[in-house]
Amino acid sequence: MTETERHRVMLEVLKDRPFATVRDLQAVIDASPATIRRDIAKLHATGSVRKVFGGIAAAEAANPFDRVTARPFTENQMLGVAAKKAIALEAAALVHDGDALIIHGGSTCYLFALLLAERNVRIFTNSMPLAATLWQNGTCHLSLAGGELYREPGILFSPQSSRPEFFASKFFLGAQAITPNGMHESHPLVVRETEQLLQRADEVIVLADSRKFGVRARNPMMPLSRVGTLITDDGITDSNHRMLIDAGIRVIIAKPVPDAS
Structure with missing residues (x-):
């Protein structure tokens, strides 16, 4: 999986949930934790996501209706x-x-x-x-x-x-x-x-x-x-x-x- 593909998957994950941990991302991306953290840093630098402790969060709060199917x-x-x-x-x-x-x-x-x-x-x-x-x-x-x-x-x-x-x-x-x-x-x-x-x-x-x-x-x-x-x-x-x-x-x-x- 290329860097562009990894970034796309990360952004797709955040369309349905407000936060994802590095371990969550590992489950859907074939990459090491170190690679995923580097990708998070790059996306954070572009403003696409927010880098938070343990993972990433959506850059903007999503509409509650969009997350109705992603409740814990x-x-x-x-x-x-x-x-x-x-x-x-x-x-x-x-x-x-x-x-x-x-x-x-x-x-x-x-x-x-x-x-x-x-x-x-x-x-x-x-x-x-x-x-x-x-x-x-x-x-x-x-x-x-x-x-x-x-x-x-x-x-x-x-x-x-x-x-x-x-x-x-x-x-x-x-x-x-x-x-x-x-x-x-x-x-x-x-x-x-x-x-x-x-x-x-x-x-x-x-x-x-x-x-x-x-x-x-x-x-x-x-x-x-x-x-x-x-x-x-x-x-x-x-x-x-x-x-x-x-x-x-x-x-x-x-x-x-x-x-x-």
Whole structure:
């Protein structure tokens, strides 16, 4: 990767998030930390980015709408909880005892996996929050991705690692945005990690509440044709529902139950 290409990737990363560490950049750029720091200094000198402790920040604050799809895991946990719980219940109904599953990071997948904590299933996950909870409260068989912890998305990943030696009948994952072109993510690291896991599962099941339609996320993750089933809530529009059906996706509509309290 040339210097110009590295600079382009750095600027692309900052279009979807206000800050990136050197380690974050290493996950998407094939370069040493020293090279990345030199690139940061050059971009800072041109005014394209701001050099800050540990990484780079956007030169100007982005519009909050542009960053709606790049919230950290801990913040996403607080959004659309009723819809996510309903989606999680529908997803759990698709799991059979003895299944081998890959469960990706993300707040909806987290709620779904909690329902499997004491089921007779094998789970492979890259989600640090999920792994910690299942370790403390579960009896299911658990396998973890290796590598370093990336705190914003809450996942474990090693840029040098090969695909995991784990094969699953079902791969459950979320998406930051859903368009006619497919599933998209704001964090390029999530895309890289997902590409490895897609080759280790028979069926892909996307858990995505209706807020994910019509928002923007810059990095394509996979086409609609790779998705077997998508579970969403009853806020989905007729046009988006038809888009999924026309792509050959089985759509399950979860109806959130109002909180009795």
